[in-house]
Amino acid sequence: MKIDNCKKNTSSLLNYQYPNIHFSKHLLLIFIFLLKVINNIISQQISVSGYIHDYNTGENLIGAHVFTNNLKCLTFSNNYGHFNIKISKTDTINFSYVGYKNSVIYNLQKDTIIIIRLIPSIQIDKVDIVGNRNNLEYIGINKIDIKQIKTLPIIAGETDILKSLQLLPGIQGGIEGTSGFHVRGSSPDQNLFLVDGVPVYNINHFFGVFSVFNTDAINNAELYKSIFPARYGGRIASVLDITMKEGNKEGFHGNTSIGLISSKILLEGPIKSSKTTYLLTARRTYFDLFMVPILWIINEKEYTGGYYFYDINAKINHTLNNKNRFFLSIYNGKDKYYIIGNDHYSDNSGYSYYNTTKNKLGWGNFTSLFRWNRIIGENSFMNVSLFYSQFNFGINNFWKSEKKADSIMYNSEFHENQSSVLNDAGISIDFDSYLINNYKLKYGVKFTHHLFNPRNDIYFITDIDQTLNVDTTFSPKKYLSNELNLYIENDIKFNILKANIGIRYSYYDVFKTSYNTIEPRILLNINLNKAICFQTGFSKNYQFIHLLTSSTIGFPTDQWVPVTEKVRPIEANQFSTGFQYLKNNFRFNIDAFYKNIYNLLEFKEGGSIASWEEKVTQGKGKAYGIEFYFGKEYGKTKGWIAYTLSYSKRFFNELNFGKEFPYKYDRRHDLKIVILYKINEKWEISANWILSSGYAYTLAIEKYRSGAEFDRYYMFGRYTFSDEIDYIENRNNMRMPLYHRLDIGASYNWFKKNTKR
Incomplete structure (x- = not known):
């Protein structure tokens, strides 16, 4: 120009x-x-x-x-x-x-x-229950107070964060007495459990009776059971984000506790200076130490057995300066069950039998994390994480029988080894940018490499008459996959409107098959005044892993498998709307939800893990309902009432004759009442009452014989049998009776100089 x-x-x-x-x-x-x-x-x-x-x-x-x-x-x-x-x-x-x-x-x-x-306040009555802070926040996001959990009634002295969360609306515990976790008609695998940002796949100890989370090591926990932000993904039902303690910066601190089931220890403090701190917690059950000798005596020194579990959390933190901090943390938890036996006897024919049995079952999690936090310039915060997570289980069974007559010896042996491993390794980079007040921009990237080894079985059988020899190794193919996630999330506050708007992109690659997904998330909160707000939201979620299960209490033998060319990812669309009223120390919430779920995975009739891709089928589901919560948030007497009316249904073309059926945890009514009362500084009492509809189950109404005969082998030979077939009219055609339970607990705090018992 x-x-x-x-x-x-x-x-x-x-x-x-x-x-x-x-x-x-x-x-x-x-x-x-x-x-x-x-x-x-x-x-x-x-x-x-x-x-x-x-x-x-x-x-x-x-x-x-x-x-x-x-x-x-x-x-x-x-x-x-x-x-x-x-x-x-x-x-x-x-x-x-x-x-x-x-x-x-x-x-x-x-x-x-x-x-x-x-500085902690001397007045400790004003402590949250399980819920939001003392202001109008998003419905469906629960910030859990660990101190409050420890005052609730507990089993055998073991505080359990998952059992405490079961007292909230919309959350069910599955089988009675277990730490199962079913959110708004979901299955257990549809919940994401994070410990310091690292996924944990097995959440149960003792076959579901206790959870793997040691409350002594937890600093903060947040549960998202409605519309969760774009930074979270990989599951469609809920997210439980647990942050572990970092270690006391001011001085050495220790804590021990002895319960009926287990004992715990916590050690924390600075290393030389407050810039570097450590935390070490450990927990172990010990009833196996008593049961082994008792069973040995009862069974006349022939058989004994035991079970135990343990957890170890270790963390080191270093503050380089005001802008840079580094963390290294490790978690290891194991369950082990075993039976060992030797016996011998003689029959009237002059034969002597010598039997040896060794059965072992073990499973557990291992996670590790290296994290770097940095303040960038005036407006940004960065977190870089390198992480590794492993879940594994193994079964080792050995039977040996010796049959002796005169100088002739016959041996029968059975060996079985099963194993399964799931590994995750990856890196994530997250940014928080504070461009202007009342607006926060979050964005990040995450890469994860997955290894699935669903099952490896080895059998070796030799019968007692030397007429049968079987040596079989069954190893399904390993699945290697890569996952890339990108997200942008906007936290906006403008006048009476507060919004969280985000979008998440995921790329999943497995065996030359890839999936690209886009997940929009939007949550709007309108505060009409300081006491009343309305909320509405929508989210789309995808899940790239499935849990193949035939049990109801979360056995470790349930198998995690990835999506493949034949098995598509789970997809869910959820709508939610609610109302919240907060006045003084009382809170009232109503939250209604509707969720459509696609590509759910189930075994076909008679299916098993062997060649699982050919033995599964995919279908649809839907869950909808309304949740009510009314609570008193502080004072000497606190508590809440939670009620949920909900429906959860499934539909598969190849199951139940192509007809819709209720999900096994479709519980129509769920009522929970919790009361906590602080008598004085030393004594606190609590009680909770649960009333719930029974869960659905399948019961055959007729049986008939197939007419075909089969040979089956066992350690002493073989036998022939005729198979029986159950006639089932509909899946989940029966319901357990109405269920209710009352728990009462008391807590006594003994204060001494620099100690609390």
Whole structure:
């Protein structure tokens, strides 16, 4: 572009270039004035960021409130205790966390990175139950108070976070007395369990009676059971995000507890200085130490057996400076069950028999994590994680029988070895950007390499008459897959509207088959005033792994398998809308939901893990209902009432004659009442009552013989039998009776100098 007269003023120049548009000096002056005003406003704002810690221990306080006196600026600390807020030089910043004294800072004149340490309040009555903070928050997001969990009635002295969550609306526990987890008509594999951001696949000890999460090691836990943010993915029902403690920065601290089932120990403290801390917790059951000798005596030194489980959590943290922090954590948990026996006897024919039995069953999780937190510039926070997760189980069975007559010896042996392994290894990079007040941008990328080895069986059989020899190894193919996730998430607060809007992209590759998915998430919260809010939301979720199960209590022999060319990922669309009322210390919630689920996986009739892709079928499901919650949040007497009315149904073309049937955990009514009462500083009592519809199950109404005969082998020979066939009219055609349970507990705290018992 050529300009002939460079001396033309700006207004004339613009009119010369764009003759159809009239530019006046007045318009130009207004534009320059607005630029100066905006520049002055921005130059008057300063950025304040840092971390919020507990004064006594140095632990991160997650979800702490950070706000100015005029409430125009409000934010929260994230999962690492980090916060960022934009203020003017005349603003005062308030820091608030439930159960802690407020802290205030003012007269900040420049961008600052600070560490805030809040002092626990002497008044401990105002402690959350299981729910949101004392303000109007998103319905369906529950922040769990670990202190409160320890006051609820417990089994054999073992506090359990999953059993406590079962007392919330929309969550069922499956089989009575277990730590099963069914959210809004889901199956157990549709829940994502994270420990410091690392997925954990097996959540049960003792065949489902206890969970693997040691409450002594937990700093914070959040449950998302409705519309969860775009940063979470890979499951369609819920997310339980658990953050472990980091270790006391102020001094050495230890804790031990002895229960009827297990004992626990916790050690934590600084290493040389408060910049480096450690945490070590361990838990082990010990009834096997008593049962082994008792069974040995009862069975006249012929047979004995036992069972035990243990957990170990270890963590080291190092603060390089105000901007950089490093973490290394490890979790290892195992269950082991075994039977050992030797016996001998003689029959009237002069034969002597010598039998040896060794049966072992073991399973467990192992996770490790290296994490780097960094504050970038004035407005951003970065987290980099390298992680590894493994779930494995193994069965080893050995029987040997010796039949002796005169000088002739016959041997019969049976060997069985089964194993299954699931490995995850990957890296994730997450960013929090605080561009302006009341708007936070989250985005990140995650790569995971999966290894599935569904099952490896080895059999060796020799019969007692030497007429049968079987040596078989069955090894299904291993599945190697790669998963890439990208997400963007927007936290927005504008006047009465608060929104979380995000989108997640996933790429999953397995055996030259790939899937690309887009998952939009939107959650809107409208605060009509300080007491009333309405909420609505929609989410699409995909799940790339399935759990093949034939049990009802989460046995470790249930198999995790990936999507393949023949098996598609689970897809779910969920709609949710709710109402919340908060007045003084009372909260009332109503939340209605509707969820469509596609590509659910089930065994065909008579299917098994061997060649599983050919023996499964995929179908649809739907779940819908309404949840009610009414609670008193603090005071000497606290508690809540939770009621859920829900439906959960399944449809498979190849099952139940192509007719719709209820899911086995389709419980129509679910009522829970919890009361906690603090008598004084030493004594607390609690009670909870549960009333629930029975779960559905399948019962044959007739039996008939097939007419075919089969030979079956066992250690002493073979036998012939005729198979019986059950006639089942419909799947889940029966229901267990109405179920109710009352639990009562008491807690006594004995205070001594520097100790609490």
